[in-house]
Amino acid sequence: MTNTEAGAQPARIRIFISAHKPAAFPDCASLVPIQVGAETAERTLEGTLYDNVGENISQLNPMYCELTAQYWAWKNAHADYYGFCHYRRYFDFSDTPHRQNDYGEVMDTFISEKAIREYGLDDASIAAAVDGWDVITSPINDTKLIDGTSNLKEHWANNPHLRLKDLRHVYDILCARHPEYREDADAVLNGHEAAFCNMFIMRREIFFAYCEWLFPLLQEFCETSDFTHADMETMRTPGHLSERLLNIWLAHQRRAGAGRDWKVKTLQCVHFTDPEPAGDLEPLSTNPRLTVPVVFAADDNYVPMLTTTMYSMLRNANPDRFYDVIVLHKDITPENRQLIRQYLEQFPNATVRFYDVRPAVEGYDLTTSNAHISMETYYRFIIQDALPYYSKILYLDSDLIIRGDVAELFDTDLEGHVLGAVHDLDFVGNLNMPNGERRRYADAKLGMADPYGYFQAGVLVMDLNRMRDLHTVDEWLAIASDPDYIYNDQDILNKECRGDVHYLPYEWNVMHDCAGRVHGIFNFAPAAMYRAYLASRKDPKIVHYAGYDKPWKNPWCDFGPLYWHYAHSTPFSLQMMAILDGIEKPQPAVHHDRALREDSPIRKYVDVVAPVGSKQRELMKVVARKVQGKR
Missing domain, CATH: 3.90.550.10 (Spore Coat Polysaccharide Biosynthesis Protein SpsA; Chain A)
Structure with missing residues (x-):
């Protein structure tokens, strides 16, 4: 496998779209699909870059998730801006606010031409949304509305596949390596707001500084942790940790680092439920007369x-x-x-x-x-x-x-x-x-x-x-x-x-x-x-x-x-x-990894005063976005 991106001339904006299975990708130079975990993948995706070419950590994808694309871009790609999305989650680069659900996502179905126009998934719209900014993240979400938890530590513990000892362990590693970050780590982990999904766009020098800080932390964490009997989701702990670490790093930069002068904003996140390619049928090779x-x-x-x-x-x-x-x-x-x-x-x-x-x-x-x-x-x-x-x-x-x-x-x-x-x-x-x-x-x-x-x-x-x-x-x-x-x-x-x-x-x-x-x-x-x-x-x-x-x-x-x-x-x-016999087909269980718990007191209160789909619910979300500085 080869990558045409490696060794290429610097580009202004490169937003890498992590994918591990076939998906429809917008035809846009600024959006660059990359297959993650390519080193051990059963199939090679067509029309993408591969995270196992050049200097890479592709083999760590089961633990690092989309971070193997981030590492590859850090070591091999050339751009003025580096950004990261997923094959089913994109930033909304349009200048039109879209209705989002309680989890801070704009829900849509297909990555169609209509969707590409609606969400500005084209070079001109991306440049207009990105140019002049230093850091762009996904929306800032409130764990109280996501699952009723009062802070990020409780939010972590609320996931049955994540171990609280792992969060404590990376905290200890961070404080030992960078004691000046303790105040920011405490503020973020004891707070109830964060940007999730590992989606961001940064200027080159900021992105490089972040990677130089992040990956040594995760490497030490992996080298000093035991995942011998971990299930598949627990194995992804480093990817989950990076979501929290991104917020800690940004908080520190804004408080005591270069980030005090940065221009920072959020963009809405569009979640496509069916990102797979349409799959046009090809003519058969059989005799057409038969x-x-x-x-x-x-x-x-x-x-x-x-x-x-x-x-x-x-x-x-x-x-x-x-x-x-x-x-x-x-x-x-x-x-x-x-x-x-x-x-x-x-x-x-x-x-x-x-x-x-x-x-x-x-x-x-x-x-x-x-x-x-x-x-x-x-x-x-x-x-x-x-x-x-x-x-x-x-x-x-x-x-x-x-x-x-x-x-x-x-x-x-x-x-x-x-x-x-x-x-x-x-x-x-x-x-x-x-x-x-x-x-x-x-x-x-x-x-x-x-x-x-x-x-x-x-x-x-x-x-x-x-x-x-x-x-x-x-x-x-x-x-x-x-x-x-x-x-x-x-x-x-x-x-x-x-x-x-x-x-x-x-x-x-x-x-x-x-x-x-x-x-x-x-x-x-x-x-x-x-x-x-x-x-x-x-x-x-x-x-x-x-x-x-x-x-x-x-x-x-x-x-x-x-x-x-x-x-x-x-x-x-x-x-x-x-x-x-009148037996109805069982309905499959529906799970959202950021949904409110059914027994959450916050959920019960919100649903009573502002039922899903009501004007009150929409007003509540609008107010929350304004408080968080989101458009």
Whole structure:
């Protein structure tokens, strides 16, 4: 591994972004990603510097954490300003204050172009925020609000992985090496305010002075401490200690050192919950003439049903064709993704890939007015950009059982039309109802000249090039933001594609008899349509469990035994049985390492007088920021 930074010409501002796993990084010369712990890492990150090149302490990363990047920059990099952030935590370099939570963080999701603009993660904004200052730190936080502790010593002891004897030990080392710091160490450790996260920006000479003071202290601490039986978090003690030592060093400089004349300020800290790269899907190397791209959309709660549908599809697939199965999602866990892949490895003529849609739909107000329609239904609008190398795909809902080979469906000649789809007998039957409500809706909202051409969107053959001609993804999502559609994206597709649809045989999307609709709604449809639907029920190629009556909730529903014929074979069958028994999925425990204790008297008082999300809570935080000198 090599570093292009080492030996380079001095740069004005270098803010190093510590990372130990892949992340999206802003394309900005002032922000420099560096892989920490590179010496012992299982994988090498692309597009970063590495902390094991040149003079380094990379092998100490399990104990020193992001400090191995700080040490590397001290010994190898050249700049006027040195700064440090994390792959998920950045300074807010904009000149706009942002709402922060009780832990002093501005919470966001992705490091997107929008976020880069909003938080000034560009060279010009960084220079404007940094130039002229000597030291910049993360916000000054109050331990009384963080976890109800009255000082930093108690705050340290409140962490079950940190040993109070280690804090005392580094205190003794500091006082022995630098007795003039005792007063400042006492003031900081007995106080209840500090800057955390090891995030700061300093002028070159100040940064070098700090490193020359800090690292000998930590080295002596490590050489004289026993971590033989320490757990992983306790092993990180030197990293935790450095957070406290930074505050002590700054306090001493302001009281008795060069810092009395420094210009010092804080910048807000932005915490990105999902800093991982979007992970665009690449085209497969398989013969495109043999490949059948099939797209699904689901969330983590729908994994058992999604897996059942995919399994039924591949069980009945043509072994001479290759199926590129792509799942659009926003929250399917890595564990579930791995389980799905492993289970479907039994089909050598298929691959399963996952695409995170959140960056694409961020900022759009996508809601559903129908309780039986999920948010995932909108994801089909991003397919045309997510899969730019495909001109045609199949889109399938995740509540299907597939008995036919979908390669036959994919091979359908659309004859130049945008979509291939099956008529929707539910909607069409409602058009002939005496009250006329659905007909008025089709005329006024959908503007369909022939509403009897309304199709069901759970099974689609999509010409992506024609879809791209109709609208951009932004335009599709903007249209989808309208909350007044009854069937949401299905209505939108019918409105925008009206008169440009190739109608598929009914057996490719046989909707089951939910709440007796076959003889209570479908039979109001034009006679030819109804007869064709009834005929398709005898040998369906796809059964669609559309509506609220699902076989994992009611195994006696129409075509229920067919569903369980496939579902019982999947690794998620017991989860579906639990759903049948009314057992809810357990919610994972949520932990924030700087959260208020539930039994904290401070927490109870604050929550009573200023509940989370209230105007009083926000006012309290504004006042606290002003008292601390923060903007």
